[in-house]
Amino acid sequence: MKIQESIKKRAGQAPAGSFPAHLYVHLPFCLSRCHYCAFPSIAVAEVPEKEYLTALLTEFRFRRKSWSGSLQPLSTLYFGGGTPSLFSPAFFSEIIDFFAREIGFIDAPELTLEANPADIEETRISGYLAAGINRISLGAQTFSTAGLRLLGRRHSAAMIGRAVSVLRQAQVENLSLDLIYAWPGQRTADLFYDLRKLTELAPEHVSAYSLSFEPGCEITKAVAAGNLQPVGEDLQLEMMHLLEDNLDNAGLCRYEVSNFARSHRWQSRHNLACWQLKDFIGLGAGACGGRYCRKTHEHWVERYSNTPDPNFYMQQLQQVALGSHSEDCAPAAWSLKEFVDFTSSFSEALMLGLRLRHGIDLNSLESEYGSEKVAPVISKAQLLCAEGMLEINNDRLRITDSGLYLTDTIINHLL
Ligand code: SF4
Structure with missing residues (x-):
C-alpha cells in the first residue's frame, strides 16, 4: 500500500x-x-x-x-x-x-x-x-x-x-x-x-x-x-x-x-x-469534537459542535482567513460549546464501553470516576451475571452473547 x-x-x-x-x-x-x-x-x-x-x-x-x-x-x-x-x-x-x-x-x-x-x-x-x-x-x-x-x-x-x-x-x-x-x-x-x-x-x-x-x-x-x-x-x-x-x-x-x-x-x-471516549478534534460543518478537561464535576468534558450549514460555515471562516476578527464570524457564532458533567460522562463511558464485545475495564473506570460511582454498578451487575446476561472476568465487565440483544435494557438497568 x-x-x-x-x-x-x-x-x-x-x-x-x-x-x-x-x-x-x-x-x-x-x-x-x-x-x-x-x-x-x-x-x-x-x-x-x-x-x-x-x-x-x-x-x-x-x-x-x-x-x-x-x-x-x-x-x-x-x-x-x-x-x-x-x-x-x-x-x-x-x-x-x-x-x-x-x-x-x-x-x-x-x-x-x-x-x-x-x-x-x-x-x-x-x-x-x-x-x-x-x-x-x-x-x-x-x-x-x-x-x-x-x-x-x-x-x-x-x-x-x-x-x-x-x-x-x-x-x-x-x-x-x-x-x-x-x-x-x-x-x-x-x-x-x-x-x-x-x-x-x-x-x-x-x-x-x-x-x-x-x-x-x-x-x-x-x-x-x-x-x-x-x-x-x-x-x-x-x-x-x-x-x-x-x-x-x-x-x-x-x-x-x-x-x-x-x-x-x-x-x-x-x-x-x-x-472509548478518547479526546478528538472534528473539523468541518456539522463536525463535533471533545476532550476530557476534568475542571469541576459540572465541567468534566468539553465538547463543541459546528454549524451544520456548510455555506454559513465557509462564509464565517472565509472572514477569519481574511483577517477579520469581528464577533460575527468568531467561532462562537458557528460552533456550539457544551460542558458534560461528571455523572453524564460516567453514563456515556459505561454505555459505550458495554457496546464493545470485550466490555469495559473496571479498574480504568474506577480510576477515572471513583469507587462511589463504580461500586453500585458492580452490585447491580451481580444479578444480571447470575442470569447469564453479564459477566465479570479479569476485572472486565461485558455483556454475554445471551445478553447482547438486550444491550439497551441492560445498560438502563445498570445506570
Ligand atoms: S444523503 Fe449523503 S450523507 Fe446522507 S446517507 Fe446519503 S450519501 Fe450519506
Missing part, C-alpha cells in the same frame, strides 16, 4: 504524549439526499473544494490554538460525510500534507475515507492512495435493487461489486462495507441474499445498522403517512441473529454491537477511539 512520502518522513517525529490524537473531517456534500439520511449534508451539483479546504485549514489553526496541552501526532484521520468520494485526490493530498506538516502522524496511522460505490474508478482511487488514504469505507447498504430505490441511494447493486474489484486491484487492503437492514418490506430471505453477496466480496470490516427512522426524513414521512410499514420487533430480532450467524461463518467477528471485523487488526481504530 502506498503511503505518501511526507507522512512516512514525519512518522514518529512529533513529540510523544499520553495518547495519540484522532481527527475527524466532515465533508457534508452529496449529489442527492438518501431517503433515510439524518446526517448533516446538503445536495450540490459540484463540491466547493477550494473554499471548503480553506475553511477546514482555518478551523484547524483555530482549534490547534485553543487546544490546551500538547497536540499529539495523529493516530487516525477519518474523512466522513456527506460523500467524501466526491472530492478529488488533490484535495486529500493537500489536506493530509498539511496535517503531516502541522502535527505529524504516528507510524502506521489509519486514514479512512467514506465512499459511494458510484464514485469508484481506478484513477481516482490511485490518487486517494497516493495521498495517504489506507482504509475505504464503502456505503453498500443493500444489494437489492428495490431496497436501494427505497433508501434513495444513487448507486446500483452491480456498482458495489465493480467498486470492490477496482479497490482490490488498486491494492486496498483495508475495506469496510456498510449494510443497512430491516428496511420496510425487507424479508429474511432478502437479508440472507445481502449477506451472501456481501461476504462473497470478503471485506475486512462490516458495519451493519438496522434502519432508524429519523425525524424529517422521506422514509419517516412515508411511514407516518401509512405508505410504508416498519419491520416488526420479532423480525428485527430474527434478522440480528441471521446477521451474526452469517458474518461469523464468514470469519467476521462482532467487536461492537453493530461492527464486525476479520481480526483485531481490521477493527476501526478511529471508531474505537470514539467509543
Whole structure:
C-alpha cells in the first residue's frame, strides 16, 4: 500500500504524549439526499473544494490554538460525510500534507475515507492512495435493487461489486462495507441474499445498522403517512441473529454491537477511539469534537459542535482567513460549546464501553470516576451475571452473547 512520502518522513517525529490524537473531517456534500439520511449534508451539483479546504485549514489553526496541552501526532484521520468520494485526490493530498506538516502522524496511522460505490474508478482511487488514504469505507447498504430505490441511494447493486474489484486491484487492503437492514418490506430471505453477496466480496470490516427512522426524513414521512410499514420487533430480532450467524461463518467477528471485523487488526481504530471516549478534534460543518478537561464535576468534558450549514460555515471562516476578527464570524457564532458533567460522562463511558464485545475495564473506570460511582454498578451487575446476561472476568465487565440483544435494557438497568 502506498503511503505518501511526507507522512512516512514525519512518522514518529512529533513529540510523544499520553495518547495519540484522532481527527475527524466532515465533508457534508452529496449529489442527492438518501431517503433515510439524518446526517448533516446538503445536495450540490459540484463540491466547493477550494473554499471548503480553506475553511477546514482555518478551523484547524483555530482549534490547534485553543487546544490546551500538547497536540499529539495523529493516530487516525477519518474523512466522513456527506460523500467524501466526491472530492478529488488533490484535495486529500493537500489536506493530509498539511496535517503531516502541522502535527505529524504516528507510524502506521489509519486514514479512512467514506465512499459511494458510484464514485469508484481506478484513477481516482490511485490518487486517494497516493495521498495517504489506507482504509475505504464503502456505503453498500443493500444489494437489492428495490431496497436501494427505497433508501434513495444513487448507486446500483452491480456498482458495489465493480467498486470492490477496482479497490482490490488498486491494492486496498483495508475495506469496510456498510449494510443497512430491516428496511420496510425487507424479508429474511432478502437479508440472507445481502449477506451472501456481501461476504462473497470478503471485506475486512462490516458495519451493519438496522434502519432508524429519523425525524424529517422521506422514509419517516412515508411511514407516518401509512405508505410504508416498519419491520416488526420479532423480525428485527430474527434478522440480528441471521446477521451474526452469517458474518461469523464468514470469519467476521462482532467487536461492537453493530461492527464486525476479520481480526483485531481490521477493527476501526478511529471508531474505537470514539467509543472509548478518547479526546478528538472534528473539523468541518456539522463536525463535533471533545476532550476530557476534568475542571469541576459540572465541567468534566468539553465538547463543541459546528454549524451544520456548510455555506454559513465557509462564509464565517472565509472572514477569519481574511483577517477579520469581528464577533460575527468568531467561532462562537458557528460552533456550539457544551460542558458534560461528571455523572453524564460516567453514563456515556459505561454505555459505550458495554457496546464493545470485550466490555469495559473496571479498574480504568474506577480510576477515572471513583469507587462511589463504580461500586453500585458492580452490585447491580451481580444479578444480571447470575442470569447469564453479564459477566465479570479479569476485572472486565461485558455483556454475554445471551445478553447482547438486550444491550439497551441492560445498560438502563445498570445506570
Ligand atoms: S450519501 Fe450519506 S450523507 Fe449523503 S444523503 Fe446519503 S446517507 Fe446522507
